Amino acid sequence: xxxxPTLQAVRSFLRTVAxxxxxxxxxxxxxxDELVVGYHQAPEGSPADxxxxxxxxxxxxxxxxxxxRFPQLGxxxxxxxxxxxxxxxxxxxxxxxxxxxxxxxxxVIWRSENLGADDAHWHFRRLYTIxxxxxxxxxxxxxxxxxx
Numbered sequence: 001x002x003x004x005p006t007l008q009a010v011r012s013f014l015r016t017v018a019x020x021x022x023x024x025x026x027x028x029x030x031x032x033d034e035l036v037v038g039y040h041q042a043p044e045g046s047p048a049d050x051x052x053x054x055x056x057x058x059x060x061x062x063x064x065x066x067x068x069r070f071p072q073l074g075x076x077x078x079x080x081x082x083x084x085x086x087x088x089x090x091x092x093x094x095x096x097x098x099x100x101x102x103x104x105x106x107x108v109i110w111r112s113e114n115l116g117a118d119d120a121h122w123h124f125r126r127l128y129t130i131x132x133x134x135x136x137x138x139x140x141x142x143x144x145x146x147x148x
Contacts, residue, residue, distance in 0.1 A: 007112050032136050048115040054110040077090065078092045
């Protein structure tokens with residue numbers, strides 16, 4: 001198995017949020033920033049021809065785990081930045097953001113271990129674009145606002 005800087009960034013983030021002493025809000029904000037830097041430095045990769053899907057992510061259990069691990073995080077308001085000024089803010093959930101980010105990143109690790117680094121890099125970049133990138137940006141802004 002090839003351990004690339006991208007995969008190291010993914011593993012580092014997952015360790016930070018899921019293992020040991022829970023990070024402070026400031027440490028979590030930094031981990032999110034480092035993950036985004038990892039995205040910008042990631043090679044394009046290419047999807048594998050194998051259409052095997054990763055195992056079920058166990059999302060409800062992951063949400064419960066992060067809710068217990070990060071009791072200081074909660075709901076926060078967001079708005080579509082392209083739909084101003086008529087749209088009302090929506091409510092987002094920091095725990096849901098963490099669970100979604102972790103789920104996508106766990107898939108990237110699974111793909112690396114089962115289908116190779118090229119497939120993992122491709123999915124890391126693709127999932128950022130269509131899913132976890134928005135979660136990471138909104139969660140980062142929430143943490144930034146809480147901290148400063």
